[in-house]
Amino acid sequence: MLRHKMTRRLILCAGAAGGLALLSKPSLAKTMIDLPLPGGPDERELTTTFPEKGAMILQRTRAPLLETPFDVYDKGIFTPNDQHYVRWHWPMFPSSVDVEDFTLKVRGHVNQDVSLSLKELMNDFPRVQLAAVNQCSGNSRGFFEPRVPGAEWADGAMGNALWTGVRLKDVLDRAGVKSGALQVRFTGLDQTFGEAPRFIKSLDVDHARDGEVMIAYAMNGEQLPLLNGFPLRLVVPGWFSTYWLKMLEDIEVIDHPDTNYWMKTAYKIPDTPGADMKPGETGVPMVPITKMVPRSFLTNLPSGAKVQAGAPLAVRGIAFGGDCGVARVDISIDGGKSWQEAKLGKDEGKYGFRQWQAKPTLPGPGKHAVLVRCTNDNGEVQPDTPNWNPGGYLRNVIESIDLVVT
Numbered sequence: 001m002l003r004h005k006m007t008r009r010l011i012l013c014a015g016a017a018g019g020l021a022l023l024s025k026p027s028l029a030k031t032m033i034d035l036p037l038p039g040g041p042d043e044r045e046l047t048t049t050f051p052e053k054g055a056m057i058l059q060r061t062r063a064p065l066l067e068t069p070f071d072v073y074d075k076g077i078f079t080p081n082d083q084h085y086v087r088w089h090w091p092m093f094p095s096s097v098d099v100e101d102f103t104l105k106v107r108g109h110v111n112q113d114v115s116l117s118l119k120e121l122m123n124d125f126p127r128v129q130l131a132a133v134n135q136c137s138g139n140s141r142g143f144f145e146p147r148v149p150g151a152e153w154a155d156g157a158m159g160n161a162l163w164t165g166v167r168l169k170d171v172l173d174r175a176g177v178k179s180g181a182l183q184v185r186f187t188g189l190d191q192t193f194g195e196a197p198r199f200i201k202s203l204d205v206d207h208a209r210d211g212e213v214m215i216a217y218a219m220n221g222e223q224l225p226l227l228n229g230f231p232l233r234l235v236v237p238g239w240f241s242t243y244w245l246k247m248l249e250d251i252e253v254i255d256h257p258d259t260n261y262w263m264k265t266a267y268k269i270p271d272t273p274g275a276d277m278k279p280g281e282t283g284v285p286m287v288p289i290t291k292m293v294p295r296s297f298l299t300n301l302p303s304g305a306k307v308q309a310g311a312p313l314a315v316r317g318i319a320f321g322g323d324c325g326v327a328r329v330d331i332s333i334d335g336g337k338s339w340q341e342a343k344l345g346k347d348e349g350k351y352g353f354r355q356w357q358a359k360p361t362l363p364g365p366g367k368h369a370v371l372v373r374c375t376n377d378n379g380e381v382q383p384d385t386p387n388w389n390p391g392g393y394l395r396n397v398i399e400s401i402d403l404v405v406t
């Protein structure tokens, strides 16, 4: 159940520059986990020391990059808040937010500036709810070959939640967007040092007013964990998480294109099918990353698992359509020559995870691969071969799990 009254945060030691280093408490014994990245296993620490977070794969302490352990996705289609991944660009974000003082500002190319307390935001606007996958643009970057710099995520920089909040459109209407408005620009409570550009993102005004983009104050019926953007975050269904601005504090309507670093320079992908190019290729036109594409994963067996010959094998997993629903999931046990349709679980909304299951009988003893492929409602299908680009963005391929039949 959603608690209407938000609690004031007082998490460990607050403070400016150094404070966030202390968000992570020292642990006594370290548990390690191997990520199956190309070039051999890559060892990471499994940490339980971050506030409001359970066991997470530690990619970086400061600013935090915490990956969801993959077995979590087998437990259900809603990722528990305490194991939803975490990604911050800069370490300077508050370690507590006073919910009585906090206000969300709407300003710029509007009829009147608006400042909303959390109470006003929660009580004065219609409440909306939506299941949606929050996926980092660089999810699965660690699988790129040749490897590229950036957070070396395996597949755990994604999570599905039931988001509760208000429509961005309704909040913009309160301020009254003036004609000539082009974009809406979002800034959070996180700060930077000196010249380092604050993390700021924008959406085109029509997208911002589509009635789906949401200012969320709850996730799976609970207030947002601080590390996932307490007290407010943007939810941009179907688009990569780089636009899902956390600790949202300032909304500025602008009448010109946003040329800040995070819009103009960062988060660019090749303007090619599947955002694919060859390593070293030059002259490839680049465009901002936007919508997600279909993906699917087998979750109940790890690669290398031993299974019995001659018996139907229960396999299951999750899929998502990207910026639309899952039309179908198919599996193949003959390297992609033939495909069998998997059974889909309950539809909790087109932007969320969908469970799938199948019962193939694997041929005789030896190593066999199970391939899983998602087709979305727009007819987009996952590719046979993985894409590559220097930013390590939008990784996609038909996933393949090796099983050993005995």
Ligand SMILES: Nc1nc2c(c(=O)[nH]1)N[C@H]1C(S)=C(S)[C@@H](COP(=O)(O)O)O[C@H]1N2
Pocket (backbone or CB within 6 Å): 084, 085, 086, 087, 088, 089, 090, 134, 135, 136, 137, 187, 188, 189, 190, 199, 227, 228, 229, 241, 242, 243, 244, 245, 246, 247, 248
């Ligand atoms: N304020 C703020 N919002 C942000 C970011 C950030 O650094 N600061 N990072 C973005 C990126 S790149 C990602 S992948 C998601 C991660 O969301 P999560 O930590 O809730 O999983 O937050 C997005 N929103």
Ligand SMILES: [Mo]
Pocket (backbone or CB within 6 Å): 087, 135, 136, 137, 138, 241, 242
């Ligand atoms: Mo990201």
